[in-house]
Structure formats: structure tokens, C-alpha cells
Amino acid sequence: MDIKSLRLFQHLASSLHFxxxxxxxxxxxxxxSRVISRLEQECKATLFVRNNRSVVLTxxxxxxxxxxxxxxxxxxxxxxxxxxxxxxLTGELSLYCSVTASQSYMPDILDKLHQQYPLVDIKLDTGxxxxxxxxxxxxxxxxxxxxxIPDFPSHMHFAKLDTVPLVLIxxxxxxxxxxQALQWQSANVIMPVRGPSRRIVQQWFSEQNIRPHxxxxxxxxxxxxxxxxxxxxxxxxxxxxxxxxxxQNKVKVFRVDSIEAYQLGLCYLNExxxxxxxxxxxxxxxx
Numbered sequence: 222m223d224i225k226s227l228r229l230f231q232h233l234a235s236s237l238h239f240x241x242x243x244x245x246x247x248x249x250x251x252x253x254s255r256v257i258s259r260l261e262q263e264c265k266a267t268l269f270v271r272n273n274r275s276v277v278l279t280x281x282x283x284x285x286x287x288x289x290x291x292x293x294x295x296x297x298x299x300x301x302x303x304x305x306x307x308x309x310l311t312g313e314l315s316l317y318c319s320v321t322a323s324q325s326y327m328p329d330i331l332d333k334l335h336q337q338y339p340l341v342d343i344k345l346d347t348g349x350x351x352x353x354x355x356x357x358x359x360x361x362x363x364x365x366x367x368x369x370i371p372d373f374p375s376h377m378h379f380a381k382l383d384t385v386p387l388v389l390i391x392x393x394x395x396x397x398x399x400x401q402a403l404q405w406q407s408a409n410v411i412m413p414v415r416g417p418s419r420r421i422v423q424q425w426f427s428e429q430n431i432r433p434h435x436x437x438x439x440x441x442x443x444x445x446x447x448x449x450x451x452x453x454x455x456x457x458x459x460x461x462x463x464x465x466x467x468x469q470n471k472v473k474v475f476r477v478d479s480i481e482a483y484q485l486g487l488c489y490l491n492e493x494x495x496x497x498x499x500x501x502x503x504x505x506x507x508x
Contacts, residue, residue: 222260224296228293229242229257230256231286231289233269268285310338310501312498313341313342314343314363314498314499316346316365317345317346317356319347319349320347321459322366323347331343333505333506341498341501346362353365354367364487364488364499365489366485366487367486368416378491378494378503385460385461385485386460387422387477388459389456389476389480390456390458390463390475391403392451392471393473399475400475405432405433408434408454409437409453410433410435410454410456412439413438413442414440418457418458421480425457425479425480425481429479443466446466450471457477
């Protein structure tokens with residue numbers, strides 16, 4: 222049951238004349254008859270009593286007419302509100318995210334924003350994902366794509382968008398079929414120097430009673446992928462980082478179910494939640 226069908230039914234319920242409704246609504250008489258027959262099948266009831274001289278609305282038809290009138294009114298109001306929002310919502314919205322997020326998540330976000338609010342100017346800044354919370358706290362960005370952390374600031378709002386697993390990557394030529402076969406005492410581990418990954422990986426090593434040999438500490442998950450691809454060691458990285466890497470075919474990937482996944486979402490200051498641009502973005506992406 223769609224809007225067009227309801228409009229045709231509504232007009233016919235008023236005119237009680239198939240030829241007049243067909244002409245007024247720019248459809249053929251057979252098309253109008255098929256629409257009414259389909260509505261009757263969906264409702265499992267006769268909507269009109271027809272003979273050669275008259276068309277009469279049945280009790281079921283009157284019930285559907287009340288529904289059609291309300292539905293079409295609600296639909297018109299919704300369109301008016303959406304069009305009004307598109308015309309009036311203007312200004313600049315600054316977004317911050319990592320380079321990887323700008324490749325994997327931002328295209329869809331920016332497309333939705335442009336489609337819904339074409340008069341809003343978007344300012345996009347990319348960099349280290351560990352700076353996302355700081356950027357919004359210092360108002361260097363209105364909204365950021367951030368990773369939730371245990372001590373996430375209470376005065377900031379976090380709206381989850383996705384769950385991103387961490388995967389273990391090893392050099393392509395390493396002769397193992399499962400991650401459990403790794404000889405950790407002789408493995409060179411490449412760790413992030415800071416950020417959520419470091420906490421998660423350290424916690425996992427502790428839970429597994431593994432004392433890793435830290436070969437290098439690097440800034441950025443992309444650097445871990447590059448070093449593993451060169452055969453310099455192994456490490457954990459977010460799956461989206463690996464999926465966007467040009468050297469992903471040079472590493473072997475293992476899923477480790479016991480390691481914590483990232484919770485990725487929008488973050489902004491609670492006190493700014495009612496600002497029109499931030500509220501519009503949050504509702505557009507989270508709802």
C-alpha cells in the first residue's frame with residue numbers, strides 16, 4: 222500500500238466515478254481498476270460496490286478512507302518539515318576523524334549530509350585518532366569520530382556508529398595456520414605508542430599470560446601494517462585500517478575472538494547537543 226495508491230483511492234472515494242478519477246489523476250481506467258483490486262486484496266475486503274450505473278463506498282472502504290486521509294496528511298506534513306529544514310539549516314560544521322575513517326566512513330556521512338542539508342558547509346580535518354576527543358573538548362572540531370574508552374569524559378556525548386574488531390597480522394611468509402601456534406617468546410611485537418589499541422592489546426597479553434617482546438612502538442595503526450608487511454614483526458590493528466591498506470595482501474590475518482573490539486561513534490560536548498547542526502547530524506546518522 223503506497224502513497225500513490227492511497228491518493229487514487231481517496232479521489233475515487235470522493236468522485237465515486239472511475240472514469241472521472243482516472244482522467245483527473247492522469248491514469249488509465251484499467252490501471253485505476255488494478256490499483257483498487259490490489260488494495261482490496263491487501264485489505265481482504267470489498268472497498269466499493271460497483272454496477273453499470275453506480276459506485277458505492279462500503280463500510281470497509283470508509284475505514285480505509287479515514288486511514289488514507291490521515292496518512293496523506295501526515296505524509297504532506299513530513300515533506301513540508303523536511304523541505305523547511307533543508308532550506309533553513311545553514312552554517313559551517315567542522316568534523317574530525319582519522320585518515321582511515323575519512324576513507325571508510327566519511328564518504329557516506331558527507332553524502333547523507335549533503336543530500337539532507339545542501340546549504341551546510343562541511344569542514345573536515347583528519348589526523349591521529351587518539352586526538353579526536355581532545356579536538357572536540359577544545360572546540361577545534363564540532364563533532365569527531367572517536368573510539369570509546371573506559372574513562373570517556375562524562376561531559377561528552379558518545380553515539381555508537383559501528384563495532385570494529387582488532388585483528389592479528391603477521392608477515393605473509395610466517396609458516397603458521399592459527400594464531401595459537403605462535404611462539405610468542407621469539408616473536409617481535411609492534412605496539413602502538415598510545416591510544417585505545419595500546420590499552421586493549423596490553424590487556425589481552427595480560428589475560429593470556431603472554432610477556433611479549435616489544436620490537437618497536439609506533440604512532441598510528443597504519444605504521445604497524447607497513448612494518449608487518451616488511452616482515453619486521455607482528456601486531457594487532459583495527460580491521461578497517463587493514464582493509465584500507467595498500468599492503469594488505471602482504472600480511473596474514475587472524476581473527477582473535479578474545480580481544481576487545483573498538484566501539485566507534487560520534488562524540489561532541491553535551492552542552493552542544495541542542496545546537497541545530499550537531500543535532501541534525503546526530504539524528505541523521507544514529508537514528
